[in-house]
Amino acid sequence: MYCSAGALLRLWFVASIESLRLPLSAMKRAFFKNIECYADASELELDEVLDQLAFDVRGLLPVITQDADTNDVLMLAWMNRTALTETLISGHVTYWSRSRNQLWVKGETSGHTQELVSLSIDCDGDAILCKVKQQGPACHTGRRHCFYLRVHREHRKIYVSEK
Amino acid sequence: MYCSAGALLRLWFVASIESLRLPLSAMKRAFFKNIECYADASELELDEVLDQLAFDVRGLLPVITQDADTNDVLMLAWMNRTALTETLISGHVTYWSRSRNQLWVKGETSGHTQELVSLSIDCDGDAILCKVKQQGPACHTGRRHCFYLRVHREHRKIYVSEK
Numbered sequence: 001m002y003c004s005a006g007a008l009l010r011l012w013f014v015a016s017i018e019s020l021r022l023p024l025s026a027m028k029r030a031f032f033k034n035i036e037c038y039a040d041a042s043e044l045e046l047d048e049v050l051d052q053l054a055f056d057v058r059g060l061l062p063v064i065t066q067d068a069d070t071n072d073v074l075m076l077a078w079m080n081r082t083a084l085t086e087t088l089i090s091g092h093v094t095y096w097s098r099s100r101n102q103l104w105v106k107g108e109t110s111g112h113t114q115e116l117v118s119l120s121i122d123c124d125g126d127a128i129l130c131k132v133k134q135q136g137p138a139c140h141t142g143r144r145h146c147f148y149l150r151v152h153r154e155h156r157k158i159y160v161s162e163k
Numbered sequence: 164m165y166c167s168a169g170a171l172l173r174l175w176f177v178a179s180i181e182s183l184r185l186p187l188s189a190m191k192r193a194f195f196k197n198i199e200c201y202a203d204a205s206e207l208e209l210d211e212v213l214d215q216l217a218f219d220v221r222g223l224l225p226v227i228t229q230d231a232d233t234n235d236v237l238m239l240a241w242m243n244r245t246a247l248t249e250t251l252i253s254g255h256v257t258y259w260s261r262s263r264n265q266l267w268v269k270g271e272t273s274g275h276t277q278e279l280v281s282l283s284i285d286c287d288g289d290a291i292l293c294k295v296k297q298q299g300p301a302c303h304t305g306r307r308h309c310f311y312l313r314v315h316r317e318h319r320k321i322y323v324s325e326k
Contacts, residue, residue, distance in 0.1 A: 035312070036304045038323045046319040049312065062225045062290075064236055071234035073227055076290035088316050120310035121321070123302055127225075127239035129310040139286055141199045147283040147292040149198070149212065153251050156209040158284070160201045 028052050032125045046088075054126040055081065060096055061128055065138065067145075068117040068131040074138035075146040077104075079128060091116045093130055112136040191215050195288045209251075217289040218244065223259055224291055228301065230308075231280040231294040237301035238309040240267075242291060254279045256293055275299040 031052040035044070055061055060078040067074055077095040079087065083103055086094040090105075093114035097104035107113030114132035121128055139146040143162055150161045194215040198207070218224055223241040230237055240258040242250065246266055249257040253268075256277035260267035270276030277295035284291055302309040306325055313324045 035323070040323055040325070042323040043318075044312075044321045044323075046314060046321055049321050062239060064227050064239060066236055073229055073236065073292055076225055076227060076285060088314065091316070116316075119314045119316075121312040121314070122239060122309040123304055123306075123311065124309075125312075127309070129236055141286055143286075146285040146287075146290070148286065149207075149284040149288075151209060151251065151282045151284070153254070153279075153282075155206075158207045158209055158212050160198070160203055160205040160207075162203070 025054065028054050028125060032123060036123065049121065049125070050081070050084065052125055053081075053084075053121070054124065056126075058098075060098075061126060063095065063128040063130060065093065065114060065130045065132055067134050067138075069133070072145055073147060074114075074132070074134060074144075077106075084128070087116060087130070088119065093132055107135060110136070110140075112138065114138070188217065191217050191288060195286060199286065212284065212288070213244070213247065215288055216244075216247075216284070217287065219289075221261075223261075224289060226258065226291040226293060228256065228277060228293045228295055230297050230301075232296070235308055236310060237277075237295070237297060237307075240269075247291070250279060250293070251282065256295055270298060273299070273303075275301065277301070 053061060059080045061080075061084070063077050063079050065074045065077065066072065078098060079094070080096045083094045083096045086103065086105075093106045093116055095104045095106060096102075113135045114130070115135075117131040117133060119128065119130050137144050139148070141148075145162065148160055148162050149158050150163075151158055216224060222243045224243075224247070226240050226242050228237045228240065229235065241261060242257070243259045246257045246259045249266065249268075256269045256279055258267045258269060259265075276298045277293070278298075280294040280296060282291065282293050300307050302311070304311075308325065311323055311325050312321050313326075314321055
């Protein structure tokens with residue numbers, strides 16, 4: 001294929017303009033896309049990754065909290081960057097309460113705290129998994145976990161069940 | 164306390180106006196609040212509960228998908244009402260792809276399907292937990308699950324690790 005200097009210059013110019021127009025979300029996707037091929041045990045700087053997390057328009061990420069002993073999923077809640085930082089510094093799982101619009105150190109009033117065992121980020125940088133040592137029930141209803149409304153497909157019913 | 168007929172009438176009038184102003188989200192919260200005290204094994208109509216789910220402004224709910232055999236959390240994705248209905252009818256877990264803006268029957272092209280074992284809804288009606296039989300890897304990177312970026316708090320690093 002023949003490319004004149006002028007054509008190459010035009011190509012470079014268009015590519016440069018396009019890269020400027022690349023939205024932040026696309027750059028963040030590209031960051032996590034680039035990590036995909038990393039071998040097991042590869043390491044990255046924590047702050048570099050945290051800067052690339054795909055917080056939603058409210059500045060939040062969904063967080064799955066799992067019991068480190070039983071592997072039961074306890075709850076789903078939300079963290080903003082501050083809640084995530086606080087969780088990593090203190091080791092006490094801290095969410096962003098959407099109803100109270102403030103940081104929420106889990107168990108601060110109830111005593112049903114969550115001690116962080118591990119924290120992982122997913123392949124797209126848009127979800128977090130915390131494994132925790134749960135003190136008492138995780139659910140505000142007093143149940144062990146929050147997912148107690150179980151669908152029975154054939155009966156077209158929902159049963160209240162913690163199992 | 165003494166209440167005149169006029170005062171009672173005013174109270175009733177204000178309460179009626181307030182109830183009209185109660186936003187849909189508050190009514191949905193009230194629905195799930197009301198269920199909290201239900202005893203184990205109580206039953207509800209499936210459609211009645213699905214009508215009350217707190218889909219977000221995009222019409223989506225976060226879905227945690229967990230391996231029914233190992234209890235490992237595989238991924239977090241999203242369902243709209245149609246994806247949820249399709250999942251319950253077909254038994255093949257179906258999400259809403261936010262990037263492709265369309266229904267996404269997991270594994271339809273890759274073969275890495277998820278057969279539904281159980282589906283549960285959380286205490287606030289704003290998150291779903293699916294337990295599944297996973298065929299092959301759940302993650303698009305070929306890994307068993309999506310949460311392979313593991314934070315090491317003390318080192319301030321992230322390690323690539325499926326464990």
